[in-house]
Every structure is written in structure tokens, then in C-alpha cells.
Amino acid sequence: MSEKEKPKGISRRKFLKNIGSGVVGSTVVIHGLKAGLPEKVPQDSSAPHEDKVPLTLTVNGKKKKVLIEPQTSLADLLRNELHLTGTKTVCNHGECGACTVLLDGKAVYSCHMLALDAAGREVTTIEGLLDGEELHPIQKA
Numbered sequence: 001m002s003e004k005e006k007p008k009g010i011s012r013r014k015f016l017k018n019i020g021s022g023v024v025g026s027t028v029v030i031h032g033l034k035a036g037l038p039e040k041v042p043q044d045s046s047a048p049h050e051d052k053v054p055l056t057l058t059v060n061g062k063k064k065k066v067l068i069e070p071q072t073s074l075a076d077l078l079r080n081e082l083h084l085t086g087t088k089t090v091c092n093h094g095e096c097g098a099c100t101v102l103l104d105g106k107a108v109y110s111c112h113m114l115a116l117d118a119a120g121r122e123v124t125t126i127e128g129l130l131d132g133e134e135l136h137p138i139q140k141a
Helices: 012-035 074-081
Strands: 053-059 062-068 100-103 106-109 122-124
Antiparallel strands (some): 053 062
């Protein structure tokens, strides 16, 4: 190629070569940082739950009293504490709608709501929509 025909800027080969170096370099740094982190400290199960708070709410028509950490989402409370697995946590960003529940009759994303914000309120999950043996139209869908 003559001087006039040479493309300006970086070649595709050089670009890909530099990208590969960047990926390798960042991987080495990340693994080095992880190596310096301390191991998880096991929690003593006999220790009092000082960081947990009491919560009372109504779920599917039944009053529930639980002891939860303040940062627990409503979706995590329903799935992990109350074992109502119809509420899914798919994206955990309030984008997919799999975590939708009814809060006082209004649809909300339970992954975006703290469980403490549901204190004293009525929560209806997909399990609570069943009317006897007849499935609710939402359950049929």
C-alpha cells in the first residue's frame, strides 16, 4: 500500500489485540483483589437477632408475624420466610413483572418493595387468588 492508501486510525487487528490484552489484564487484577478478601465469618446461630425487626402483615387473608432484617424485600419475605413460591424473583429490577403481587388491591413489584413497607397491609399473591377449586383467570394464563 502506498502512503495515500493506508487507512487512518487503528487497524482491526491492532484493536482486537489491544482488547484481548485488556481482558487478560483486568482478569488478573480482579482475581488478585479477590485473593486478598477475608473468608466469610460464620455467624453464631445462638446469638440474639439484634438486627432483625418484627413485622406483622396480612398475606392471602391470614395474619402473619415474622422477624426479618430491615433490608429484606417483600419478594424475599414471601419466598424465603413464608414459602409462597408463586412470587418469582427473575430480574430483581422490577422489569419482568414475575414478582407482581397485590398490595391492598393494587399491583406492585415485590422485588422493589421493602417488606417493612407492607406492615399492616393486605398482600395477595398468586396463591391467594384461588377461589375454591376454580382457578383465577390470571392463574389460567
